[in-house]
Amino acid sequence: MKWEKGEASIIGWLLQTKALIMIIFANILLDKDIITNETFTALLLMAVASTMLTIPVVTPKLKALAGLLKKAG
Numbered sequence: 001m002k003w004e005k006g007e008a009s010i011i012g013w014l015l016q017t018k019a020l021i022m023i024i025f026a027n028i029l030l031d032k033d034i035i036t037n038e039t040f041t042a043l044l045l046m047a048v049a050s051t052m053l054t055i056p057v058v059t060p061k062l063k064a065l066a067g068l069l070k071k072a073g
Contacts, residue, residue: 006065013058019047 026043029035035043 004065004068006061006068010058010061010065013054013061016050016054019050022047 023044026035026040026047030037030040
């Protein structure tokens with residue numbers, strides 16, 4: 001795909017925001033008694049934590065990539 005170095009990592013981290021959708025599915029599974037309350041809580045905490053980590057991890061990567069692009073272009 002001819003991505004610059006580090007772009008794949010940025011895309012991967014930005015995909016972590018999909019974890020908020022996981023909360024909806026976990027809620028459905030909980031309503032149907034497929035998972036326990038403890039499992040739901042664990043999934044909820046993982047979804048929120050991974051989403052909250054996205055901005056602090058991606059921001060420096062985007063700044064570094066922008067700096068590389070300015071030097072190259």
